[in-house]
Amino acid sequence: MTVGDYGKLLITETHFGGSDMSQKWKVWIAAMVPTLKDRLWAVRDAPAIVGKFPVVIYAPSAGSMAWENADLCEYLASHGYAVIASPDMGATTRDMSLNLPDLNAQAADISFLIEFAQKLPYTDMSKVAVAGFSWGGLSNLLAASRDSRIRVLVALDGSMRYYAGLAKEAGIEPEQITIPLLYFTQGEISLENIERHHSAPAQIGPNVLNRWIHGDLMTVHDLALNHTEHGSMYQRNEDVWKDFPADHKADYDREDGIVGYAWMARYTWKFLDAYLKKDSDALAFLKRTPAENGAPKHYLATEFRPANGLAPSVVP
Numbered sequence: 001m002t003v004g005d006y007g008k009l010l011i012t013e014t015h016f017g018g019s020d021m022s023q024k025w026k027v028w029i030a031a032m033v034p035t036l037k038d039r040l041w042a043v044r045d046a047p048a049i050v051g052k053f054p055v056v057i058y059a060p061s062a063g064s065m066a067w068e069n070a071d072l073c074e075y076l077a078s079h080g081y082a083v084i085a086s087p088d089m090g091a092t093t094r095d096m097s098l099n100l101p102d103l104n105a106q107a108a109d110i111s112f113l114i115e116f117a118q119k120l121p122y123t124d125m126s127k128v129a130v131a132g133f134s135w136g137g138l139s140n141l142l143a144a145s146r147d148s149r150i151r152v153l154v155a156l157d158g159s160m161r162y163y164a165g166l167a168k169e170a171g172i173e174p175e176q177i178t179i180p181l182l183y184f185t186q187g188e189i190s191l192e193n194i195e196r197h198h199s200a201p202a203q204i205g206p207n208v209l210n211r212w213i214h215g216d217l218m219t220v221h222d223l224a225l226n227h228t229e230h231g232s233m234y235q236r237n238e239d240v241w242k243d244f245p246a247d248h249k250a251d252y253d254r255e256d257g258i259v260g261y262a263w264m265a266r267y268t269w270k271f272l273d274a275y276l277k278k279d280s281d282a283l284a285f286l287k288r289t290p291a292e293n294g295a296p297k298h299y300l301a302t303e304f305r306p307a308n309g310l311a312p313s314v315v316p
Contacts, residue, residue: 001044003236004036006067013065013087014094022094025065031239038236041074054127054276055117057110058085059136059143061231063096069133069156071232075265081272082123084113088136096135098202100169106139111147127151127276131268133231135159137183138167141208144179145172152275153181154268156230157222161185162198164205174211178310181212182271184220184264186227187249213308216275218286220267221301224252224260232261256299263295267302 010025012018021029029036056076060068066085067073073083086109089095090102110130117123129152132140137158144150160167161183167174198204209217226247228234235257252260273282285293290300 001040001042001070002036003032003038003040003070003233005044006040006070006233007032007036009067010065014089027239028237031237032233034238035236040070041078042070048122051122052124053080053082053122054129054272055114055123055125056081056083056272057113057117057128057130057140058083059106059110059130059132059140060085060088061134061136062088062098063090063094064088064133064136064231065233068231068233071261072131072265072268076269076272079269079273080277082117082120084117086113088139098135098163098166100166103135103139103142103166103170106136107142107146110140110143110150114147114149125149129154129272129276132156132158134227137161138163141167141174142170142172145170145177151179152272153179154271155181155183156264157184157186157225157227160208163202164208165200166202166205167208168205169202172208174208175213177212178214178307180216180218180271180275180307182218182220182268183209184222184225184230184267186225186230187221187223187252212305214310216307217305218271219303219305220264221303222260222264222299223301224249224256224299225264226257229257229261230264235261259296260299263290263300267300 007029010021058073066087073085077083088106090097091105096102114128118125128149130140130143130150131154133156137155138160140153141160144153226249228240234240270282270285273279274286290302
């Protein structure tokens with residue numbers, strides 16, 4: 001598979017018999033022309049390996065395509081996971097609006113994909129994780145609050161951190177969730193930036209991560225990454241780099257973003273191995289410092305907070 005092969009999925013994204021992509025996606029693909037021939041790891045129609053594998057549902061960012069993080073998804077698949085993703089769409093339109101009805105729509109899509117995974121012969125449905133980027137990192141929280149089949153959450157600078165008010169409106173109670181969460185944050189955000197850009201009613205509310213007390217919480221601070229660099233296809237899009245220079249943190253550049261992304265993928269793999277496969281080596285990796293794991297200096301900082309007892313509603 002090449003980047004261009006993934007791009008062709010846009011033609012049939014809303015109509016299986018589609019013959020052309022929308023103008024919006026034509027502009028997107030044009031900005032990716034230098035990378036369209038880049039080969040990834042996936043092989044079309046490759047024979048399935050015999051066995052049962054843990055499932056990872058990938059939830060894209062607001063309005064994005066299913067393959068926005070194909071590099072991460074392929075990487076996890078190469079380590080023995082069945083990875084499934086669908087485009088992020090609103091309740092009544094192709095585009096996603098940042099409101100509760102559309103949030104509900106993506107959360108429902110996540111559960112739909114879990115149902116789909118259940119019908120595949122190579123999935124182990126006792127081991128299901130959901131990874132979400134940006135808006136998908138709020139939708140996956142809503143899905144987990146409703147769907148007990150989800151055993152692990154991963155948020156790539158997820159909106160659960162930035163839309164606490166909407167999480168409250170959706171009825172999410174983080175104190176009642178007992179599964180482990182791996183949360184990646186973008187580089188430093190100042191208090192001034194928060195006051196300027198994160199003051200809408202949907203954003204103001206009790207902090208979800210601070211309320212994550214009955215499930216293990218590991219936070220990885222991606223010091224070298226801005227928000228959009230958590231998606232590999234955004235890294236490949238020239239318009240993103242041209243239009244959002246202010247998003248770059250300190251003097252980290254594009255090459256640093258690529259290195260930082262690789263470490264994000266590695267920590268995601270190890271976290272899933274530790275909690276879904278009960279791999280002791282992966283757990284040891286998580287407990288070591290980034291430097292002890294070979295990460296370059298000034299790229300990562302990690303924190304771990306173990307679960308503290310059980311949520312009141314699930315105490316025996």
